[in-house]
Amino acid sequence: MTIGALGQATGVGAETIRYYERIELLPQPARTSGGYRVYRPEHVRRLNFIRRSRELGLSIDAVRELLSLASDRLRPCARVDRLVRDHIHDLDHKIEGLQKLRSALQRLADSCRGGGRVSECRILEALQEAEEALAGPDVECAEEDCAGRRASDKQPKPRRERRA
Amino acid sequence: MTIGALGQATGVGAETIRYYERIELLPQPARTSGGYRVYRPEHVRRLNFIRRSRELGLSIDAVRELLSLASDRLRPCARVDRLVRDHIHDLDHKIEGLQKLRSALQRLADSCRGGGRVSECRILEALQEAEEALAGPDVECAEEDCAGRRASDKQPKPRRERRA
DNA sequence: GCTAGACCTTGTAGCGACTACAGGGTCAAG
DNA sequence: CTTGACCCTGTAGTCGCTACAAGGTCTAGC
Incomplete structure (x- = not known):
């Protein structure tokens, strides 16, 4: 199946599929002589797995890890x-x-x-x-993970005060 | 005061302040002969306004609008x-x-x-x-606003089915 | 065989709101 | 005059796509 058919089958846009391939979340598929990507049923399964995980809000990195975990059937599933x-x-x-x-x-x-x-x-x-x-019971910084937005936290070295 | 002092006074990082200036959320300040930015109390007030609004999760565009609304004291505050x-x-x-x-x-x-x-x-x-x-009571696509992620929605034209 | 046109290809740039550098210049205390 | 904290500009990276441009491939139908 072509990239469009894979998209139809999984509900993921073609550009997103190419993006997943670029970041190595999906393996490179075979190609026709003309360069078209040719997908097989296991691609459908993998991409569905990815889509469902993403819909649950898991990050790409988390999905990557889940996929890698899932590939070893004997590993304990505690990490999952x-x-x-x-x-x-x-x-x-x-x-x-x-x-x-x-x-x-x-x-x-x-x-x-x-x-x-x-x-x-x-x-x-x-x-x-x-x-x-x-300031109710401590608001500040709720959007996203807020990675180190507080610049006032770091207090480097005591410097002379300029005309403040 | 310099950009660092403004940062200390408001809890906003220097790089973020320069970013705000670039996107014209903060007006360009005066400069020393050496090119340093020189801020005044009204910059502190404006930047504090911006920071508080951002902490409340308002978008930059919303903050921009609020600032513009706030500047005309006679306008009705219904829009705010x-x-x-x-x-x-x-x-x-x-x-x-x-x-x-x-x-x-x-x-x-x-x-x-x-x-x-x-x-x-x-x-x-x-x-x-x-x-x-x-699929509990209809999950799918809760993260952010999910702008048109469903590629399967658009169903363009009936085309021959390739080897699917 | 040929055409139409749906589909595919690569590459690049954009979104929001920053953050992080690199490579240099300025400033004031001592 | 040296030290080194601070500042400057410009560019690229973050996340997870999305959108475009310019071109090539594929097949149904004639």
């Missing part, structure tokens, strides 16, 4: 279990963060009736003014 | 209110999607005790086998 449970934990953190965020925003929105002028808008005030205004 | 409420809705969708995902994964994890071998791992089976295995 671990991978999935870790991902559940990640999701829990993410969900919790978003819920905090949501209530902070809700508090913000509740403080504004929307009928006034910008000059007396509580939302804009809260964003402009002091830190505590909308 | 709308922007924030829309974002709350987005969050609701996101949270819901992640929760569905979580329960699908939990079901998966519950089916595996982690003590067996890969060959009898229910998790890997579920990822490999039929569609219904782990």
Whole structure:
């Protein structure tokens, strides 16, 4: 089957399939004399595995690991279990963060009736003014994994203070 | 103050500040004769506004709009209110999607005790086998907004079927 | 055999919101 | 005048695709 047929069979776009091949998530298929990719049933199975894993929110690297684990049928499946449970934990953190965020925003929105002028808008005030205004139980940095976004954490060396 | 001092004052990294300047979220500051950026208190206020909005998960474009709205003190603040409420809705969708995902994964994890071998791992089976295995109440595609990932939706023209 | 046109090929650039370098220049304390 | 913390610009990388451009291949139907 061609790349289009594989796409139909799995619900994955052709460009995504080529992308998976480029990052070596899918093995290189055979080619016709004209250079067309020719896929076989095992490609369908592998790509379906990938799609389902991705739909569950697993990262490409996690999928890669799962595929490698799955290839050795005698290996204990504890690692598989671990991978999935870790991902559940990640999701829990993410969900919790978003819920905090949501209530902070809700508090913000509740403080504004929307009928006034910008000059007396509580939302804009809260964003402009002091830190505590909308700091519920510790919001900050809920979107994604937030890898080291806090530049203020690192405190390198005591330097003279410039005209601050 | 220099870019480093502004970073300290706001908790935003210097590289991010330069990035904000490049995308015109922060105005270009004055410069020393040597080319150093020189910031003033209004930059601190604006950058704090930006940081807080970002921490609440608002997109750069939303922040841009908020800043522009905030600059006209006589304008009605209905649009501000709308922007924030829309974002709350987005969050609701996101949270819901992640929760569905979580329960699908939990079901998966519950089916595996982690003590067996890969060959009898229910998790890997579920990822490999039929569609219904782990389709709880309609999972698919919860991460982010999932913009048109389903390639199988478009069904262009009836073409001859190749050797499929 | 030939044409039409659906399908395929490679390569590159873009998305959002940064982050991380490399290779150099500036600044102020001592 | 040296030291070295700090700053500059520019470019490339992150993640997981998606979209395009310019061209080549394939087969149904004539």
